[in-house]
Amino acid sequence: MNTHITLLFSGLAPLLPFNTVILLFLSSTGPSHPYFPHHLAVPPGAPEPNATELSIVQLLQGVPLGVGQIYACNAFGPPSSSWGAVLIYSPLLGGHALLGSGLGTLAGVSLSVRQAVLYSGLSGFNGALGCMAVGGLFFTFSWRTHLFAIASGFLSAYVDIALSNLLGTVSLHTHWEFIL
Known part of the structure; x- marks a missing residue:
């Protein structure tokens, strides 16, 4: 995975900053990516199924x-x-x-x-x-x-x-x- 980012960055370095290349790489990965799978975003205020008492x-x-x-x-x-x-x-x-x-x-x-x-x-x-x-x-x-x-x-x-x-x-x- 690191070689993919390195090759992608070295090819796009004259055009785009490193952060933009990383964001493009991460946004193009799918749910089956072994390192950065996409998950459904859940707001932190979403209720939990059995959240009844705080410890x-x-x-x-x-x-x-x-x-x-x-x-x-x-x-x-x-x-x-x-x-x-x-x-x-x-x-x-x-x-x-x-x-x-x-x-x-x-x-x-x-x-x-x-x-x-x-x-x-x-x-x-x-x-x-x-x-x-x-x-x-x-x-x-x-x-x-x-x-x-x-x-x-x-x-x-x-x-x-x-x-x-x-x-x-x-x-x-x-x-x-x-x-x-």
């Missing part, structure tokens, strides 16, 4: 997993080390990362997204990014920027879920369908 333990594990999803890690060990590295670099950013991931998970619970999305941290990573960016990266920390970071964490999580639902209704894939 609080798995929901709380989804909060640090949301920080790890920034780096596309969905196991519990790598997100812990990623968060630890952020915490060593800046305790303020580390705190806002967990806060934002928790806010994104709360936003996902409030919109009743699928439980697999909540438990894997996918509903919290945009909240973590928004909260980190406003709470300690681009602005000087004060109580106003902290409140703005909380609002940014909620807003970025809600916009991500809304955009995923919108794209899912027209059968376009989002990042959630590729990871789950």
Whole structure:
């Protein structure tokens, strides 16, 4: 598969950027492709057949997993080390990362997204990014920027879920369908 992309890219490199070549390649693959099969896009707000109760333990594990999803890690060990590295670099950013991931998970619970999305941290990573960016990266920390970071964490999580639902209704894939 890598040789196909390499040959395709080397032939189209003078005309198109690499991202466009990859998107063309992926859009031309079908459901029987061994590496990138197409699946039906399901919006994250779609009901699950037997989703009756939330597991609080798995929901709380989804909060640090949301920080790890920034780096596309969905196991519990790598997100812990990623968060630890952020915490060593800046305790303020580390705190806002967990806060934002928790806010994104709360936003996902409030919109009743699928439980697999909540438990894997996918509903919290945009909240973590928004909260980190406003709470300690681009602005000087004060109580106003902290409140703005909380609002940014909620807003970025809600916009991500809304955009995923919108794209899912027209059968376009989002990042959630590729990871789950």
